[in-house]
Amino acid sequence: MAVQALIFDVFGTLVDWRGSIARQLAPVFTAKGIGTDPAAFADAWRARYDPAMDPVREGLEAYRPLDDLHLENLRHTLLQFGLSDRFETAELDEMNRVWERLDPWEDVVPALTRLKRDYLIAPCSNGSIAMMARLATHGALPWDCVLGADIARSYKPDPEVYRAAVNALRLDAGEVVMVASHNGDLAAAAACGLKTAFVPRPGEHGPGQTSDLRAEGAWTWVAEDLVQLCDLLDGPAL
Amino acid sequence: MAVQALIFDVFGTLVDWRGSIARQLAPVFTAKGIGTDPAAFADAWRARYDPAMDPVREGLEAYRPLDDLHLENLRHTLLQFGLSDRFETAELDEMNRVWERLDPWEDVVPALTRLKRDYLIAPCSNGSIAMMARLATHGALPWDCVLGADIARSYKPDPEVYRAAVNALRLDAGEVVMVASHNGDLAAAAACGLKTAFVPRPGEHGPGQTSDLRAEGAWTWVAEDLVQLCDLLDGPAL
Known part of the structure; x- marks a missing residue:
């Protein structure tokens, strides 16, 4: 799909x-x-x-x-x-x-700008619509809409959050990719039938980070960063 | 406010x-x-x-x-x-x-682009999140998020739709302006405490249009089009 x-x-x-x-x-x-x-x-x-x-x-x-x-x-x-x-x-x-007012990693805006040309893009975060909208203003994140906790009225990894996002887009789960640097988030999305993409963020927790340093599941795509994920999505269909 | x-x-x-x-x-x-x-x-x-x-x-x-x-x-x-x-x-x-795939009136994209610099902007429509996101792609509407029927699970002019929009933004009703070319929509928003702005769209229903040709209530702002509304908002505070 x-x-x-x-x-x-x-x-x-x-x-x-x-x-x-x-x-x-x-x-x-x-x-x-x-x-x-x-x-x-x-x-x-x-x-x-x-x-x-x-x-x-x-x-x-x-x-x-x-x-x-x-x-x-x-x-x-x-x-x-x-x-x-x-x-x-x-x-x-x-x-x-x-x-x-959290700053995006440097690959984020170029990658989202590129993905937006071919796909709908939206946050599926535990943050509220208000928080996501203001973060987007701060970081110039070019979202098409805001999904996530507020529309599901629950928090990830509750399956309802992924399902509500898919339903709000009026798509099948297999037409939607969950992108995250956390293996647990992707496992929950995969269990709902979504495609998955992992990008590591080894600096998220500072110099001593020990978790989520690499992909720990059979995710649909594993990329070094979001720009490389764009390249993978542009490649041959799976 | x-x-x-x-x-x-x-x-x-x-x-x-x-x-x-x-x-x-x-x-x-x-x-x-x-x-x-x-x-x-x-x-x-x-x-x-x-x-x-x-x-x-x-x-x-x-x-x-x-x-x-x-x-x-x-x-x-x-x-x-x-x-x-x-x-x-x-x-x-x-x-x-x-x-x-509905085309925006010609003042819409310039006005939204200008408003987005100073305010959060979002559709509050009876259309779904999916419809609004795809309309935004089609018409290059630079929304910060998508509000409206889907997040309220009801249709305007049910007061719940305006309240859900205000709550999703984590604002007070008096900090939010409902913008519409329909007097009935503005009356319902005003009853929920929102500020209101009317712009006429005399061509909406074609050459024979008889409704909503002019403001029929004491709306906070009445403008000829959305670019003029930007000018009014830039003017002296009310």
């Missing part, structure tokens, strides 16, 4: 959340005389991401957009670092918006 | 559905020796649009994407013109896709 659309994981696969958050928090911490390493803070904040989504995935809590979970996680992370009394509520809201 | 986003009606306000459908059906009818006026056929097809959505708006039927309603309406319209036996199922599916 010919590919009609590519849908993308965003955090890690397309944008450098760790580096971007560290760069944005550094001057905030400095201005307040806080000595915490901003990259370590970013890691600790992000570490609360998956556990926070679990009750929604398991149906124990109603869906809430990721922006709200990030804000709660921020409060817990500040507590963990002994910084709870250093920020006003309005400052927390502003700090939480770093997730709307 | 400062404007953060503009959301747009699409059929009529941004794209010339009547002219585009007539232009696309003309060669199809000619090839089959069908003498029906394609513009009259477009009018008849579109006349079934609102009645088909009513059971969903009234909660009597589950939400289905507009693509499906258009296809049913096409079958009825062919019956009405005595043309039911002239098209195979695959031809009907292809004919139904004229709704993904």
Whole structure:
């Protein structure tokens, strides 16, 4: 079945959340005389991401957009670092918006621009529509539409998220490619019948990264980066 | 409250559905020796649009994407013109896709491109995400995301559609402008607290148009076209 659309994981696969958050928090911490390493803070904040989504995935809590979970996680992370009394509520809201200003890896915009000529392209992220739209403004990501958690009202890897994306595009699952730098995301998409493409992002978690350094499944395509994925898609049909 | 986003009606306000459908059906009818006026056929097809959505708006039927309603309406319209036996199922599916290839009015792309620099912009249409994404590809509409019927699972003027759009953007209603060439659409948006902007499209229904020729409510802005609306938004704050 010919590919009609590519849908993308965003955090890690397309944008450098760790580096971007560290760069944005550094001057905030400095201005307040806080000595915490901003990259370590970013890691600790992000570490609360998956556990926070679990009750929604398991149906124990109603869906809430990721922006709200990030804000709660921020409060817990500040507590963990002994910084709870250093920020006003309005400052927390502003700090939480770093997730709307994450920088794309350098191959992303050229590759998306090229893919958009032949395919529909959309994020399929756990981020909200609002977050994805503002990230696209920040990074000039030329999406055709925004899919993902908000339209499914659940979080990946719940199969409903991949199915909702395919249905919203009015395509068959085999006409859609899930693109991610995380093997678990691709395994869940493949189980729903989507095609899969892996690109490694060995810098996502900083210099000590040990996970997702290489493809760990029989993904439809494995590329060094998104520009090479464009070349593979331009090649002979599978 | 400062404007953060503009959301747009699409059929009529941004794209010339009547002219585009007539232009696309003309060669199809000619090839089959069908003498029906394609513009009259477009009018008849579109006349079934609102009645088909009513059971969903009234909660009597589950939400289905507009693509499906258009296809049913096409079958009825062919019956009405005595043309039911002239098209195979695959031809009907292809004919139904004229709704993904509607041409924008000439002010639309320049105005959206300009608005996108300062605001989030999104369609808030009764069309599906798939239809809006493909229309954007066809007409080079530079959306930040796609809102509207699919994310609300209902049809305008159900207030839920405007509320779902505002919520998806994580804004207050007063930070969002509904832009339309239909007074009824704006009345429903205003009742939900959105700001409103009217642009007339006196050619939407062809030379005999009698409805929506001018603003019929106290809309926040009334402009001659979308480029003039950009100028008004750049002017002194209200």
